[in-house]
Amino acid sequence: MDSELSYWAVLAAANRWALYALMLITSGSALFAVLTPLPQRLRDAASAVGQPTSLLAAFSFLASVGLGGSEMMAGGPETLWSPDTWSLAASTSLGHSAALGVPAMFILWGGHRWQLRPLWLFGALGGIASFLLTGHAATTTPTWLAATAVAVHLAGAAYWIGALYPLHKGLRDLDLVSNASVIAAFSYRAVVFVSAIVVSGVVISWIQLATPQALTSTAYGYRLIAKVGLFALLIALAAYNKLVLTPRIELGAQDGARALRQVIRIEYALIVLILGAAVSLTLVEPPRALTHVLSTDGGSYELL
Numbered sequence: 001m002d003s004e005l006s007y008w009a010v011l012a013a014a015n016r017w018a019l020y021a022l023m024l025i026t027s028g029s030a031l032f033a034v035l036t037p038l039p040q041r042l043r044d045a046a047s048a049v050g051q052p053t054s055l056l057a058a059f060s061f062l063a064s065v066g067l068g069g070s071e072m073m074a075g076g077p078e079t080l081w082s083p084d085t086w087s088l089a090a091s092t093s094l095g096h097s098a099a100l101g102v103p104a105m106f107i108l109w110g111g112h113r114w115q116l117r118p119l120w121l122f123g124a125l126g127g128i129a130s131f132l133l134t135g136h137a138a139t140t141t142p143t144w145l146a147a148t149a150v151a152v153h154l155a156g157a158a159y160w161i162g163a164l165y166p167l168h169k170g171l172r173d174l175d176l177v178s179n180a181s182v183i184a185a186f187s188y189r190a191v192v193f194v195s196a197i198v199v200s201g202v203v204i205s206w207i208q209l210a211t212p213q214a215l216t217s218t219a220y221g222y223r224l225i226a227k228v229g230l231f232a233l234l235i236a237l238a239a240y241n242k243l244v245l246t247p248r249i250e251l252g253a254q255d256g257a258r259a260l261r262q263v264i265r266i267e268y269a270l271i272v273l274i275l276g277a278a279v280s281l282t283l284v285e286p287p288r289a290l291t292h293v294l295s296t297d298g299g300s301y302e303l304l
Contacts, residue, residue, distance in 0.1 A: 008071035008079075009283070015063045017279045021161075021272070022057035023101070024154070026050045026108050027127040028162020030120035035159065036185050038166070039178060043115055045166040050112035054123075058105035061098040061130070068094040093134035101130030128154045135282070140207055149203040156197035160190065161271055168264045171257045179257060180250045187242050194238065201231075207288065214287035223284065227277035234270045237263055 029050035033043050069089030070079045079085050089095055104126025111119030131154060132138065132147045140146035163186055170179055205215075205224060215221040241263055248256030 008067060008074070012064070012067040012071050013279050013283060015060055015067050016282060017275055019057060019060040019064060020275045020278060022053045022060055023105075023127050023131070024158045024161045024275075025165075026053040026057055026105065026112070026162075027124040028158035028160065029053075029165070030108055030111055030124040030162070031155070031159045032162040032166060032186075033115070034117055034120050034124075035189060036163070036182070038182060039170075039174065041173060042166040042170050042182060045169040046162065047112040047115055049165045050162075051109055054105045054109040054112060057127070058102045058109075061101040061105065065089045065094050065098050068092070093138055097130045097134040100126055100133060104130060124158065128158065140288070145203065146207055149200040149207070152196050152200040153204060156193040156200070159193045160197075163190075164264050164267060164271075168261055171261045171264075176249060176252050176254065176257060180246075183246050183249060183260075187246060190238065190242075194235065201228075208286040210286075210288040218287050219284040220281060220286050223277060223280045227274060227281070230270055230274045230277060234267060234274065237267055237270070 026049075029046040032038075033046040038046070066080050066086060066089065069085035069087075072088060072092075073079045073082070073085050075082075075085075090098075104123050106123075107119050107126060108123030110116065111121075111123050128151055132151060138147070167183065167186060170182055174182070209215055209218075209221060209224075215225065241260060245256050245260045245263065249260065
């Protein structure tokens with residue numbers, strides 16, 4: 001039984017990792033296109049990555065229901081195909097999240113397909129809201145504060161992640177003047193979104209840790225330290241981009257554009273690791289849960 005439970009837990013965690021990435025990429029591509037003045041070529045780039053990731057995210061939402069139900073049933077491989085498994089999971093917050101997340105992903109697909117701002121915006125907001133229906137955002141008190149902090153955290157992360165591919169493509173395909181304009185617009189907005197990520201992250205950590213001592217005395221705290229350390233490296237790269245590379249691009253230095261493309265690739269790698277660290281936080285109880293009786297339903301979306 002333990003090995004079977006571990007097997008489903010690993011699969012559910014792997015799917016959760018994919019869902020984090022896919023939802024943030026497709027929602028973030030939409031937010032980047034809506035909130036940033038872009039030439040048509042970069043809007044096309046945002047749509048090019050957003051269309052397939054929206055469909056993959058919809059599939060991952062559905063998979064989270066099946067895998068979460070199988071984890072709760074703790075059976076063998078045949079458990080995944082049992083109607084009882086899906087019925088059980090559908091009645092939990094995993095089902096509620098997928099019920100919002102799947103339509104939101106199809107709305108985003110339409111937004112990316114036809115580049116319609118209302119669909120981009122409503123799809124992105126729906127995707128973010130779907131993560132608030134399960135896990136700590138839905139069960140932590142005060143719920144309004146936890147849900148608000150997670151929503152802000154998600155929106156900030158989505159915008160940043162969604163911007164990377166279009167920016168990388170622009171640095172290869174656009175002239176330096178056009179790139180300088182886009183990067184300047186992104187940098188201005190990124191300061192706001194990164195600040196929102198940091199502030200909301202502090203709020204979520206304060207709620208989840210319950211006490212400062214828990215940061216260095218619990219498994220959750222150790223994993224949070226790893227995630228924050230990776231995020232600090234990402235912030236350092238972002239500062240280097242803004243303070244060193246962006247001015248060089250604005251002055252017309254072609255080597256600045258090449259260097260920024262390389263840094264964006266490193267940012268991608270760090271983001272993959274950060275999302276993995278976020279998934280690891282869902283595999284252990286947060287310290288606040290050790291002093292509060294909370295119901296669990298087979299899965300959660302914990303971004304910090």
